[in-house]
Amino acid sequence: MSLESPKEDWFEPPHGAEKIWIGIALAWCLVMFLMMPYWHLFGQQNTSGETFRVSPRDFEERVDEFVEANQVGELNGVPVVEPPPGGDAFLLGRMWEWYPVLKLRAGETYRIHLSALDLQHGFSLQPLNMNFRAIPGYDYVLTMTPQEPGEYTIVCNEFCGVGHHLMVGKLIVE
Amino acid sequence: MNDQEGNNPERPDGEVNKPEGEVAKVKRGLQALAGGWRKCDTTGMPVCLDSQFFIRVNAVFAVIFLLIGGLAAILLALTRWEAFNLLRTDMFYRVLTLHGLNMLIFWILFFEVAILYFTSTTLLNAKLFSRKVGWVSLVLMVVGAVMVNWVIFAGQADVLKTSYLPLLAHPAFYLGIILVAVGTLVAVFNFFATLYTAKRDRTYEGSIPLVTFGAMAAAIIAVVTLLHGAVVMIPTFSYSMGWTGEPDPLWYRLIWWGLGHQSQQVNVAAMVAVWYMIATLSTGAKPINETVCRGAFVLYILFINVASAHHLLVEPGMSSSWKIWNTGYVMYLAVLASMVHGFTVPASVEVAMRSKGHAAGIFGWLKALPWRNPAFSAALLSLIIFGFIGGITGVTLGTQQINIIAHNTLRIPGHFHATVVGGTTLAFMGVAYYVVPLFFRRDFVWRRLARIQPWIFAAGITLMSFGMSFAGSMGVARRTSDIAPAEEAYGAVVHFFLAMVGIGGVLAVLGLLLFVGLVVATVLFGPSNVGRPMKCWGTAVDLGSKGAVRKGKGGSHYTPGTVVLVGIFLTAFVVYYFANWRALADVWPVR
Ligand code: HEM
Ligand SMILES: [Cu+2]
Numbered sequence: 001m002s003l004e005s006p007k008e009d010w011f012e013p014p015h016g017a018e019k020i021w022i023g024i025a026l027a028w029c030l031v032m033f034l035m036m037p038y039w040h041l042f043g044q045q046n047t048s049g050e051t052f053r054v055s056p057r058d059f060e061e062r063v064d065e066f067v068e069a070n071q072v073g074e075l076n077g078v079p080v081v082e083p084p085p086g087g088d089a090f091l092l093g094r095m096w097e098w099y100p101v102l103k104l105r106a107g108e109t110y111r112i113h114l115s116a117l118d119l120q121h122g123f124s125l126q127p128l129n130m131n132f133r134a135i136p137g138y139d140y141v142l143t144m145t146p147q148e149p150g151e152y153t154i155v156c157n158e159f160c161g162v163g164h165h166l167m168v169g170k171l172i173v174e
Numbered sequence: 175m176n177d178q179e180g181n182n183p184e185r186p187d188g189e190v191n192k193p194e195g196e197v198a199k200v201k202r203g204l205q206a207l208a209g210g211w212r213k214c215d216t217t218g219m220p221v222c223l224d225s226q227f228f229i230r231v232n233a234v235f236a237v238i239f240l241l242i243g244g245l246a247a248i249l250l251a252l253t254r255w256e257a258f259n260l261l262r263t264d265m266f267y268r269v270l271t272l273h274g275l276n277m278l279i280f281w282i283l284f285f286e287v288a289i290l291y292f293t294s295t296t297l298l299n300a301k302l303f304s305r306k307v308g309w310v311s312l313v314l315m316v317v318g319a320v321m322v323n324w325v326i327f328a329g330q331a332d333v334l335k336t337s338y339l340p341l342l343a344h345p346a347f348y349l350g351i352i353l354v355a356v357g358t359l360v361a362v363f364n365f366f367a368t369l370y371t372a373k374r375d376r377t378y379e380g381s382i383p384l385v386t387f388g389a390m391a392a393a394i395i396a397v398v399t400l401l402h403g404a405v406v407m408i409p410t411f412s413y414s415m416g417w418t419g420e421p422d423p424l425w426y427r428l429i430w431w432g433l434g435h436q437s438q439q440v441n442v443a444a445m446v447a448v449w450y451m452i453a454t455l456s457t458g459a460k461p462i463n464e465t466v467c468r469g470a471f472v473l474y475i476l477f478i479n480v481a482s483a484h485h486l487l488v489e490p491g492m493s494s495s496w497k498i499w500n501t502g503y504v505m506y507l508a509v510l511a512s513m514v515h516g517f518t519v520p521a522s523v524e525v526a527m528r529s530k531g532h533a534a535g536i537f538g539w540l541k542a543l544p545w546r547n548p549a550f551s552a553a554l555l556s557l558i559i560f561g562f563i564g565g566i567t568g569v570t571l572g573t574q575q576i577n578i579i580a581h582n583t584l585r586i587p588g589h590f591h592a593t594v595v596g597g598t599t600l601a602f603m604g605v606a607y608y609v610v611p612l613f614f615r616r617d618f619v620w621r622r623l624a625r626i627q628p629w630i631f632a633a634g635i636t637l638m639s640f641g642m643s644f645a646g647s648m649g650v651a652r653r654t655s656d657i658a659p660a661e662e663a664y665g666a667v668v669h670f671f672l673a674m675v676g677i678g679g680v681l682a683v684l685g686l687l688l689f690v691g692l693v694v695a696t697v698l699f700g701p702s703n704v705g706r707p708m709k710c711w712g713t714a715v716d717l718g719s720k721g722a723v724r725k726g727k728g729g730s731h732y733t734p735g736t737v738v739l740v741g742i743f744l745t746a747f748v749v750y751y752f753a754n755w756r757a758l759a760d761v762w763p764v765r
Contacts, residue, residue: 002384002450002461003297010381010464016731018466018517021740025513028744029506032751036498036574039755044763045575047497051490109763114490120338120423122582122651126663128761129649131581133489135423136340140490145763153663157582157651159334159341162264164653168660 047132050141059092059115059139066090067100075101075170083110091154093121093134095161098154098169106173109145122158125171131157146173210301216612216707225295225302229288229613231312233606236284237693239319240599243277244686246270247679251638255676256669259656266655267332274335275326278437278594279351280319283358285602286392286444287311288609290365293389293447298382300372303364311360318353321346334653336430339410339423348411355403362393362400384461384468385454388447391471396440402432424489431485438590439508441598443474445556446515448601450522452553455608456544457714458530459522462731467518473511484572488581497574509569516561516743521736528732531717536734547711552604552628559632560597563639566747568593576754579761582653584675585646588639595682596635600628603689610693611708616700618709620692627688634682641674647757 014022040046054062066081066089073080079100083089085108092099094117104110114123116134123132132142156167210223246269252260261269295302302308325331330344337343369390372378382390406429412418450467453459461467487497527539544550567589571580580586607624611617618624645668650657657664657672703709 002454002459004383005378005380006384006461006464008380012463012465014463014466017733017737018463018521018731021517021737022466022510022514024744025510025517028513028747029510032509032569032573033498033506035755039575040494040498043575043759044765045578045758045761046494046765047488047575047578048490048765049493119340124582124649124651126649126660127665129579129583129647130761130764131488131578131583133581135427135490137422138424138490143765147762153660155649155651155660155663157654158338159267159653161341162267164267165263165656166659168663 048140048142050143052139052141053137054115054139056115056117056136059090059113060117062113063090063092063099071100072103078169080172085110087111088113091115091123092117093123093156093160093167094118096156096163096167098123098156098167101170101172103172103174104146106146106149109143112142112144114140114142119160120158121156121160121167124155124157126153126155128152133158149173214296214612215615215703215705219296220299221613222295222301224305224308225291226613227305228302228308228312229291229609232284232288232291233609233613234697235316235319236281236288236602237690239276239280239284240686241690242323243273243281244683244690246273246276247686248683251676251679251683253655254672255679256657256672258676261655263655264332267334267653268326268329270653271332271334272323272326275322275351276319277599278335279354280322282437282441282594282598282602283354284315286396286440287315287358287361289444289448289605290361290389290393291368292609292613293383293386294365294368294372297386298369298372299377300368300375303367303371307360307364307367311357311364314353314357314360316357318350318355318357321350321353325350336434337410338430339413339421339426342414345411345414348407348414352404352407352411355400355407358396359400362396365389365393381464384464385447385451387468388443388450388471391475392440392443392447394475395436395443399433399436399440402429402436406430406433427486427489435485438594439474441594442512443471445560445598445601446471446512446519448605449515449519449553449557452549452601452604452608453519453523453526455713456547456550456553456711457523457526459519459526462518462522462525462733466514470511470514470518473507473514477507477511484577487572487574487577494574506569509565512561512565513740516557516565517736517740519557520739521733524733524736525731527714530714532714536738539735542714544712544714546625547607547713548624548628549604549607549711551625552600552607552632555628555632556597556601556604559592559600559636559639561743562746563636564589564593564597566750567643569747570751570754573751573754576758578764579754579758580646582651583646584642584650584652587652588642588644588646591635591642592639596632596639600631600635603628603631606689606693607711608708610696610700611703614697614700615702615704616696617703618692618696619700620695621709623688624692627685627692629685630688631682631685634678634680634685637678638675638682639678641671641676641678645671645675 067079070081070083071079072082080103081100082103085105088111089102090113114134116136121134123134150173152171154169154171156164211220214221249261249269250273252258253266325344325346331347333341333343406426409421413420486492524539527542532539532542570576571589648668649664650668
């Protein structure tokens with residue numbers, strides 16, 4: 001029994017159903033393992049490995065330049081910015097807003113640079129439910145292809161102080 | 175009901191009480207302990223009094239922290255239930271910090287230290303290595319935990335349990351955590367020193383028992399875990415004091431999760447050890463194959479060490495191949511270990527039940543299980559909730575790409591309330607139904623309530639976990655006091671699921687308060703069982719010769735019931751896993 005020392009020669013290979021279950025479980029673990037490289041090669045949704053170090057101030061400057069060059073309007077006081085299709089777009093998370101509002105075209109691919117200014121923030125695109133982290137000091141490049149046109153919401157899903165729940169931004173797809 | 179009850183001594187299995195064995199054991203115990211011991215009135219095992227003292231004190235502190243965490247939990251549940259939205263936003267995060275630390279760190283660690291002392295002394299007929307070391311550990315842990323609670327209440331540490339930099343708490347917060355970690359390491363040292371002296375003094379023959387082996391696996395992982403804790407907390411403490419510069423936030427997350435995730439593996443190993451222990455105490459089960467069970471614990475030790483990766487799947491800085499390697503290869507062999515335990519525990523119970531004569535059909539033995547024994551119900555429910563909900567969701571959410579549609583949503587707390595609450599916490603509650611009578615030497619009061627307590631707690635946690643998982647699938651963020659500013663994005667159904675979180679949460683807290691009430695009332699007012707065996711909770715009945723006729727078939731490896739159960743489990747797993755890939759394929763292409 002499990003509360004006492006086992007008999008001297010307790011070493012024995014598994015038998016019967018136990019042995020078969022170990023085999024099946026191992027095979028299933030291998031399937032799960034292989035699904036990841038498989039999707040990496042053939043799937044459409046993969047997390048990016050493209051990252052650059054950047055100081056939060058420098059990133060903020062780049063965002064400002066980007067906004068100045070490409071602003072097309074304003075939504076609730078936040079600039080609406082339309083990056084060139086296929087080009088670079090910048091998105092900054094800071095207490096407690098997502099800046100600016102990006103206006104993208106369906107079917108085009110963009111390099112979205114995501115970072116945070118002050119604390120860690122969580123980029124959560126709704127109602128699609130796609131989630132990425134924004135960390136100060138890192139420029140995270142997500143190469144995304146928006147699909148259906150519409151107005152999307154960006155929620156912050158990493159705690160960033162008392163205004164965290166108010167940190168809700170917009171993203172427009174045309 | 176089919177089980178024996180009343181004043182019979184707890185007789186888990188014939189072998190414990192073999193007369194010659196017992197005499198020899200007590201003799202050895204006597205020599206080893208040379209004073210400072212008593213003979214257990216129920217099992218006849220020698221109990222080291224130093225060890226008994228520390229088991230008691232650590233268990234008492236564990237329950238105090240569980241109570242604090244539970245009171246916090248009710249406030250959280252009533253805040254996320256939008257009908258109440260009880261707490262002001264700043265209070266929500268303070269209470270969430272309080273809940274995370276008291277539950278995940280203090281309740282669990284204090285209880286685990288009690289388990290380490292128990293498995294290294296009583297089960298080995300050994301004496302605790304050192305009372306002084308026990309005191310050092312206890313004082314460090316208690317001072318640390320009090321410090322942390324104090325800064326949280328003072329409003330100086332609204333940083334949540336992960337305290338991700340650049341969020342910064344008062345230095346006492348980090349120092350308190352460091353003290354708790356060091357205190358735990360000291361207890362782990364006491365555990366290993368006890369194993370060493372027991373081996374040296376030959377207090378037992380052959381190998382250590384399986385339950386002690388499982389606890390040892392937990393202790394080994396705990397050392398690696400707590401060292402990660404030191405590596406991340408010391409520079410952060412120093413930064414908070416203004417002595418050194420700010421550690422990199424990504425580095426912080428990488429090492430923090432070396433602490434945060436591996437400590438969950440400590441909890442899993444301890445929980446599985448408790449499953450084996452309760453299976454033996456309540457049904458007389460023995461491991462079918464010691465090699466397999468021990469091998470699975472070894473897999474935990476070897477392959478969980480880089481599991482930190484699966485908290486970092488959607489963040490900058492790490493390459494895909496690094497993420498795949500660390501989640502896949504390293505984690506899935508630990509998953510394999512859990513799947514093996516998920517078979518061997520019920521299979522050992524099934525074999526025990528069949529050999530007692532409950533051999534009808536595939537599931538005939540289920541009826542004869544000791545359903546009225548709360549320790550048994552707790553272990554069984556723990557196994558089901560951990561496996562079917564916690565395990566399946568955990569492996570799926572921790573898949574590199576699937577994490578995109580789950581990260582930091584309520585799906586995550588939905589998952590871990592099924593592992594560390596429905597699994598570990600419930601298993602620990604179960605073992606308390608033996609710890610209190612055996613080490614505090616009082617029989618439980620309100621035994622009827624005790625019998626339903628695990629069911630209430632399990633039902634509440636399951637409901638809450640489902641509510642969280644569904645709300646999270648619709649996008650609802652975790653760690654958010656109020657979703658009103660974003661709610662149009664989520665759709666109307668989330669209100670229903672958040673109400674489910676609230677109702678399940680309240681039910682679970684009722685189960686928790688009932689547990690605390692039972693334990694406290696028993697320790698204070700329960701009838702003493704000194705000089706007689708503890709009042710039995712009910713064990714599986716042996717039909718003796720009547721059933722013996724039917725024993726024969728397939729010998730000790732005949733477990734058709736368990737085979738069907740794991741078949742259902744695997745089917746659920748495969749369906750859930752691929753359904754998530756399917757859902758992932760619907761979102762925007764990204765790379
Ligand atoms: C007794 C019933 C319990 C209830 C009703 C409950 C409820 C909750 C709720 C509502 C949250 C907040 C989720 C969010 O908004 O992100 C939460 C978070 C959490 N709970 Fe529990 N919980 C319970 C027990 C436990 C136990 C026993 C543990 C650990 C052993 C635990 C560990 C945690 C952790 C680690 C968090 C996350 C803290 C954070 O995000 O920093 N809970 N719980
Ligand atoms: Cu934020």
